[in-house]
Amino acid sequence: MSDGEKPLKVAVLGCGSVGSQVVRLLEEQADDLGARIGAPLELVGVAVRRIDAPREVEVPAGLLTTDAMGLATRDDVDLVIEVIGGIEPARSLILAALKHGASVVTANKALLAEDGATLYAAADKAAGGEGRDLYYEAAVAGAIPILRPLRESLAGDRVTRVLGIVNGTTNFILDKMDTSGAGFTEALEEAQELGYAEADPTADVEGFDAAAKAAILASLAFHTRVTAADVYREGISDVTAADVASAREMGSVVKLLAIAELNDGAVSVRVHPAMIPRSHPLASVREAYNAVFVESEAAGQLMFYGPGAGGSPTASAVLGDLVTVARHRLAGTRGAGESSYADREVLPMGETLTRYAVAIDVDDRAGVLAAVATAFAEHGVSIKTVRQEGRGEDAQLVVVSHQATDAQLDATVEALRGMDIVRAVSSVMRVEGESDEHG
Template identity: 85%
Template sequence: MSTSDAGRADKPLRVAVLGCGSVGSQVVRLIDEQSEELAARVGARLELGGVAVRRLDAPREVEVPEGLLTTDAHGLVSRPDIDLVIEVIGGIEPARSLILAALENGASVVTANKALLAEDGPTLFEAAEKAGRDLYYEAAVAGAIPILRPLRESLAGDRVTRVLGIVNGTTNFILDRMDTAGTGFSEALEEAQDLGYAEADPTADVEGFDAAAKAAILASLAFHSRVTAADVHREGISDVTAADVASARDMGCVVKLLAICELREDADEPAVAVRVHPAMIPRSHPLASVREAYNAVFVESEAAGQLMFYGPGAGGSPTASAVLGDLVTVARNALAGARGVGESAYADRRVLPMGETRTRYHVAIDVDDRAGVLAQVATAFSEHGVSIQTVRQEGRDLDAQLVVVSHEATDAQLSATVETLRHLEIVREVTSVMRVEGESE
């Protein structure tokens, strides 16, 4: 939309939608059903200019008005009458090329593409800056939960120190079922697939790739530094056992897959630590009560203190709600001939490698049941500069097991400690290693 068109409420803003799957179809439905309300909020009508799909004859959740479907996505975003583009096809290509083409042709873009933003966000932000257009992406993290805008705008005058979140509903459902119903990982995953919470190939979810992309986006916004998915230490939940969940319960904890973004000032210079892995958290922590496939993000800042954002983290309608919120904003900006907030990466802090990140460990060790065992285990921790917070023995004779929870140390120190334990003569097996977040009561 040209500058001369700014403020003209009599001219509709034409919207192109890329993708008509579970999210795209709900976006199309909402634009159609809420057209009058959207026009009142924006100050001009929003008119669908086209919907790009891979196959014209594929079954869809909603009926798309005749003549809007096209398989020529590049042609659609290059049309001079298209003012706004919504990208919900996902993946890296052709999404990246289409977004860049849309920006180059003068359209502002709303995307839900977490993988692309986490891999190559700077390229997109630079293209938006050069074109003088908006690139908004609230729906890329935690579905309908408004978390990116608060980080980008509401907390712009504050200093965020930590973002801790459950940002993948599939893994949260699985771990919740393991905790509340006592099921194993495989059974809980199968149930999640039967209910539609997990894909036929659940790798992106259960191995933490989805959460790592979201963590990169959250850290970039919170700490004004460019963080990519490759910077995020990632571990999934496929190795979490029923014994791990039971041990957490004995400690008054619950196991969650957490995205953890921290501003660390205990290094030589302020740095960012970003990781995704299963962890035990106290049941008193607000995130511990997040059940089923819900998401929640816990933000800590110097002035505002602790903030909690909670809600459905996926699904067609919830994600479409976030897309429409961004659409209204970029449409208003287009009418005013203005731009919203762009990328903020002025701090340019380095990302700490996982070995330098400080954390705590829960370690379960099958040991010989004889005198001196505890002393040897304690020595292994001491040799690597790790102090022990608690230790307890479970079982006797061949079932003897020590469960040790450490104080905070670097991950490299803790990993070295576990490796030493594995080579002790009195240790039959290190059966479980899991990080611990928060202080148990």
């Protein structure tokens, strides 16, 4: 860093669990950050809702302000960090900051998944058309570097599939159900007691958080605009201890997966619980950790693993982006913007290829298996394996299909429910992570 280099001025919007750790790291690592960038960083303001609220780190009173818009649009601010979350006022603040010439780093997955195109357009128009950076590594999987590898490291490759555990709350719950035999409610209560789940866990357990992240991953991987509304979503609240036990008997484990893949040139994006073999790398991801498994034509299979949430891990990703955009600002350049040139079709869930494991309570008499197999065949679904459990009134068939469209599989399950020999379809679970020669 050259002597007398003019400081780059930084504004932080939000001082919750992530924002407070961003402020702490900016202060503690000021010398190192300045050396890496080539100019010092100067924190000039932190926008908060209440000046007197308790905080994890002590922020000099002179830096605190309740005027977030005034801070975001200060003429001398070079870099704005948005860690407020939600749609508004975050969207208005980011758009205003870009319009006033600041580069922006955000961790806002919900906003990017809902209206990323508007933010990208504003970044392109900023500074009189010169453009400004919009970086958001922290929006998906906390400290795990996954967005930049998709956007930059794999830019010369063709990504075909992204399979990820991107929500720590649901992974903790399902892991607890698998290791202890607990039911969903019991495991959720433990997650809340340990601080892994919010008092209102809806965004996590019903898959909204993972769906936003899946949209961002798919957009980058397949160079196509994908919003949260494009993502098929199922949560884990209907997963039972019996589902988890059945998966264990099949050598599998249940995970909430975010899946984005290419199917004949079109994109499918979904979030739902699924069985994966215990031999799959994602099966070993325990407790509240995250992991993303990427498949590409040239590089093959890659896995990114680590803490997917928390103040310090997420702040680490924010600071990594800050260093990059600060370097660009100093050099008078900018990084890659939106890449949506492929503009691929996003398939509805019914047209997406998938695989089911179906547990069917049946009458224990001759011809049952043949009748069940016929129901699958009539809907164009090939059976991979069948296992019978129990006898008499406890007789159950567990059928795992080969790949078919979700609509075909759903129609098969409805047909099974209408058969006289079927007492109940007790469980339907998608299966991922296995090779399928019929797919």
